[in-house]
Amino acid sequence: MVRLSRQHAALRQRGPIIAVGVGPSAAAIAAYARAGRKPPAPVPVLALIDSGSGRSILQHDLAVELQLTPVGAVEIDTPSSVDLSVMEYFARFWLDRTTSVELKVLEAPLRVPRVRALIGRDLLAYGQFSYDGRRNEFTLEVAPGAHPTSRDEEV
Amino acid sequence: MLDREIACYQRKLPRLRAASSGKYVLIRGDEVLGLFPTELEALHAGFRRCGLSPFFVSRVRRKAEHVSVPGTVLRS
Numbered sequence: 001m002v003r004l005s006r007q008h009a010a011l012r013q014r015g016p017i018i019a020v021g022v023g024p025s026a027a028a029i030a031a032y033a034r035a036g037r038k039p040p041a042p043v044p045v046l047a048l049i050d051s052g053s054g055r056s057i058l059q060h061d062l063a064v065e066l067q068l069t070p071v072g073a074v075e076i077d078t079p080s081s082v083d084l085s086v087m088e089y090f091a092r093f094w095l096d097r098t099t100s101v102e103l104k105v106l107e108a109p110l111r112v113p114r115v116r117a118l119i120g121r122d123l124l125a126y127g128q129f130s131y132d133g134r135r136n137e138f139t140l141e142v143a144p145g146a147h148p149t150s151r152d153e154e155v
Numbered sequence: 156m157l158d159r160e161i162a163c164y165q166r167k168l169p170r171l172r173a174a175s176s177g178k179y180v181l182i183r184g185d186e187v188l189g190l191f192p193t194e195l196e197a198l199h200a201g202f203r204r205c206g207l208s209p210f211f212v213s214r215v216r217r218k219a220e221h222v223s224v225p226g227t228v229l230r231s
Contacts, residue, residue, distance in 0.1 A: 027202035035206055052225040070209040071198060073157050076222045087156065090198050104194060104212070106222070108229055 001127075002099040005139040015112070016049040016131060016138040021094030022062060022117055025102045028069060028090065040066050042094050045116040049129060049140060053120035056093070056105045062116045063089055063107050076108065093123060095142055101126050159184050160211035171215045182211040190215075 004018055023042030024032070032039035043065060058068075072088035087107045094100045103122050110118060119140075127142035160182045164171075167187060171180060179197035181188045183205050191197040194212060201210040214220070 025198070025202075027199045028207065031202045031206045037207075050225060055222055055224065057224070067207075069202070069207050070156055071201060071212050073161055073211070074220055074222050076224045090202075102195075104198065106224070108224065111229065 001141060001143045002095045003139065003141045004095060005137065007135065007137040009136055011136040011138065012133065016129075016140075017046050017112075017115060018049065018119075018140065019044060020047045020117065020119075021045070021100075022047075022058065022066065023092050023094065024066060024068060025090040025092050031069075042092070046114050047093075047117040047119050048110075048112055048115045049119045049124070049138070051121060051124060051129060053118055054122065056103050056120040056123050057108045057110065057118040058089065058091065058105050059110055059116045060107050063087070063091075066091070071104065074106065076106065093117075093119070095140075099142065101142060157209055157211050160209075163187070164211060164213060168215070172217065175215050176217060178215050179212055180215055182213075183208070 006018060008014060021042035021044050024039050029039045043062065045062060068089035068091060070087045071090050073085050074088055075083045075085050088104050089107065090102065091105050092100050092102045101123055127140065129140050131138045163182050163185045164180065175190045178190045178192060179194050180190055181197045181201050188204055189200055191200060194214065197212045201212055
C-alpha cells in the first residue's frame with residue numbers, strides 16, 4: 001500500500017497533481033529482454049488525478065519517448081471533434097520506488113501546462129482518492145495487488 | 156497504425172460476438188491469435204507472441220466501447 005498526500009495553496013486552480021514515473025509494462029520489458037534490447041527507463045512526469053475520466057491518458061510525446069507498443073485503438077470525443085481514433089498502450093505507472101500499477105492507457109493531447117499524464121478511474125479502481133478542499137489537500141492510497149472489481153464489467 | 160488489425164476485428168466481430176462475447180481478442184495483421192478471459196492475459200500473450208511489434212487487444216462487446224474522457228483536459 002502506498003499513500004501519497006499533497007497540500008497545495010493553489011489546489012483549486014491547479015487541481016490534484018502528483019509526480020509519478022511512467023514506463024513500459026513488465027510484459028514489454030520481457031519482450032525487450034527476449035529481443036536483446038535495453039528497455040526505456042521510466043520517465044518522471046507530472047500527472048493530474050481526474051475522477052471524471054474513465055481512462056488514464058498519456059501525452060503523445062511521452063508514448064513516443066517511452067517507445068510504447070500500440071496494443072489497441074479506441075474512439076473518443078474531444079472539444080473539437082467526435083469519434084477521434086486514438087492509440088492505446090500498456091504502460092506502468094510508478095507511484096513510488098516500489099509500487100506500480102499497469103494499465104491499458106489512451107494517448108490524447110492534454111492542455112494542462114507541464115502535465116504529461118492523467119490518472120483516471122481505471123487507476124483509482126486500485127485504491128482510494130480523497131480531496132479536502134478546505135485544507136487544500138488530497139490523498140491517493142493505492143494497493144496494487146487488489147484487483148479492481150469493476151474492471152471487466154460491460155459498460 | 157493498427158489499420159489492418161482494426162479492419163480484421165470489425166470484419167470478424169459478428170462471429171466473435173456470437174461465440175465469445177465478453178472475452179478479449181488478440182489480433183495481429185489479419186489473424187486472430189487467440190481469445191482470453193481477461194485483458195491482462197491477452198496483453199501478456201500479445202507481447203509473448205508479437206514481441207515489440209504492434210498488436211490489437213479488445214473486448215468482444217455487444218456495443219462499441221464508450222470512453223469517458225473529460226473535455227476540460229483535452230487540447231482541441
